[in-house]
Amino acid sequence: MASSDGRRRRALAGAALVATALLGACSGGGEAGGNGQAGGKGKGGGQPPQVGFVTLKPTDAALVTELAGRVTAFESSDVRPQVTGLIRRRFFTEGAIVRQGQPLYEIDPRLYRAAANEAQANLASARAQQEAARILADRYRPLAEIEAISKQDYTNALAQSRQATAAVAQTRAQLDTARINLRFTTVPAPISGRIGRSLFTVGALVSATQTDPLAQIQRLDPIFVDIQQSAADLLSLRRSLSRQGLVPASAAVRLKLEDGSDYGRTGTVEFSEALVNTETGTVTLRARFPNPQGLLLPGMFVRASFTQAIDTRAFLVPQQAVSRDPRGQATVMIVGPDNKVVQKTVRADRAQGAAWVVTQGLNPGDRIIVQGLNAQLRPGTVVQPVPANSPQRVAPPQQQDGAKGEAKNGATKSGGGSN
Structure with a gap:
C-alpha cells in the first residue's frame, strides 16, 4: 500500500509540472507574437527605396x-607594246614611281625607221608624178579649147593629174603611219603611278597582239x-x-x-x-x-x-538602365505617376558609346531609373526618386539605436558609480 501511494503522489507532481510548463510556454508565445507585430509595423512604416533617374530628351543619333x-x-593601266619587235632596253626600276609619258622600254626601231624612210621616198615620187600630170593637163586645156587635140585627150590628162594628187595623199598617210610605228618603238608610261615588276626582259620578242602586258602601273594616291x-x-x-x-x-x-x-x-x-x-x-x-x-x-x-x-528623334539611354527579358526584348524602368515604378518595352538595336540608342517606346520627359536597380524593384513599387549621382547618406537605423542604447547604458553605469 505504501509503495502504491508513493507512485500516485509522484504522478500527480509530474502532471503539475507539465501544466506549469505549458502555461509558461503559452505566455512566452504571446509575448513573441506581440514583438513580431511590433517589428512588422516598424518595417512597414519605413521610407520607400531611393532610386536615381535621368530625364530623357530627344537627341541626334547617328x-x-x-x-x-x-x-x-584609283587608276590602273597595263603597259602594252603597239608594234612587234625585240626589246632592246628597259628604262625604269621595278617598283618605282613613273610619270605619264616617261619612256619605259625600247623596241628595236631599225625596221620601222627603214619603213618611214621608204614612205618618205614614195611621197617624193608621188609628188613628182603629180607635178608632171598637172603640167600636162594645163597644156592640154587651151589646145582642147581650139580643138587642136581631142577633148578626150584633155579629159584623160586631167584625170591623171587628179590621180597623182590622190597618190600623194596616200603616200603621205603611209609616211605618217610609218612615223607613228617608229615612235611606238619607245613604249611610254600611260599614267603616273607605281610600276610593278617587268614581265618581259631585254631580248624578248613582243607583239601588239599578245595577251600579257609588259608591266602594270597603279596610281595609289x-x-x-x-x-x-x-x-x-x-x-x-x-x-x-x-x-x-x-x-x-x-x-x-x-x-x-x-x-x-x-x-x-x-x-x-x-x-x-x-x-x-x-x-x-x-x-x-x-x-x-x-x-x-x-x-x-x-x-x-x-x-x-x-x-x-x-x-x-532618338534617345540615348545609359546601358545600365536597359535590361533584356527572356524573349530578348529590351526593357527599362521609369518613374511613373505617384512615384511608382513602370516597366516599358523599348527598341534598342544599337549602341553609341556608353548608351543604347532607343528609337521606340519612350517619350520626352520620361524619368529613366539608372541607379538603385535590383531584383526587389518591381513595377508598381513606390520609390523616392532623386537625380542620378546625387549624394546619399547611408546610416542603418539599427546601428543608430544600438549606439544610443550603449551611450545610455554607459551614462547609467557612470551615475551609479558616482552614487
Whole structure:
C-alpha cells in the first residue's frame, strides 16, 4: 500500500509540472507574437527605396554602318607594246614611281625607221608624178579649147593629174603611219603611278597582239575602297529616310585594317552603283581615301564604318538602365505617376558609346531609373526618386539605436558609480 501511494503522489507532481510548463510556454508565445507585430509595423512604416533617374530628351543619333570592303587602285593601266619587235632596253626600276609619258622600254626601231624612210621616198615620187600630170593637163586645156587635140585627150590628162594628187595623199598617210610605228618603238608610261615588276626582259620578242602586258602601273594616291552592302539593308535605309525624324548624312568613312588598327585618315563615299550583284545580292559603294604613305594596297581587305543617316528623334539611354527579358526584348524602368515604378518595352538595336540608342517606346520627359536597380524593384513599387549621382547618406537605423542604447547604458553605469 505504501509503495502504491508513493507512485500516485509522484504522478500527480509530474502532471503539475507539465501544466506549469505549458502555461509558461503559452505566455512566452504571446509575448513573441506581440514583438513580431511590433517589428512588422516598424518595417512597414519605413521610407520607400531611393532610386536615381535621368530625364530623357530627344537627341541626334547617328546610324553607323560597318561593312567589309576591299581596296582598289584609283587608276590602273597595263603597259602594252603597239608594234612587234625585240626589246632592246628597259628604262625604269621595278617598283618605282613613273610619270605619264616617261619612256619605259625600247623596241628595236631599225625596221620601222627603214619603213618611214621608204614612205618618205614614195611621197617624193608621188609628188613628182603629180607635178608632171598637172603640167600636162594645163597644156592640154587651151589646145582642147581650139580643138587642136581631142577633148578626150584633155579629159584623160586631167584625170591623171587628179590621180597623182590622190597618190600623194596616200603616200603621205603611209609616211605618217610609218612615223607613228617608229615612235611606238619607245613604249611610254600611260599614267603616273607605281610600276610593278617587268614581265618581259631585254631580248624578248613582243607583239601588239599578245595577251600579257609588259608591266602594270597603279596610281595609289588617292585610292578607292569598294564596300559591299546588302540590297535589303539599303532598301530599308531608303524607306527609313522617307519618314520623319531621319535625315541623310554626309558619309565620312573610317577604316579598320586587317590587323585591327584604325587607318588614321577619313574618306568620302563617291557613289553607289545602280545595280545589284545577282550572285551576292549586294550593292557596291565606292569610297575615296588619301593614301600618301602607300599604306593601303590594292586587294587588301578592310572594315569600313560610316554614317548613312541621322535620327533626330532618338534617345540615348545609359546601358545600365536597359535590361533584356527572356524573349530578348529590351526593357527599362521609369518613374511613373505617384512615384511608382513602370516597366516599358523599348527598341534598342544599337549602341553609341556608353548608351543604347532607343528609337521606340519612350517619350520626352520620361524619368529613366539608372541607379538603385535590383531584383526587389518591381513595377508598381513606390520609390523616392532623386537625380542620378546625387549624394546619399547611408546610416542603418539599427546601428543608430544600438549606439544610443550603449551611450545610455554607459551614462547609467557612470551615475551609479558616482552614487
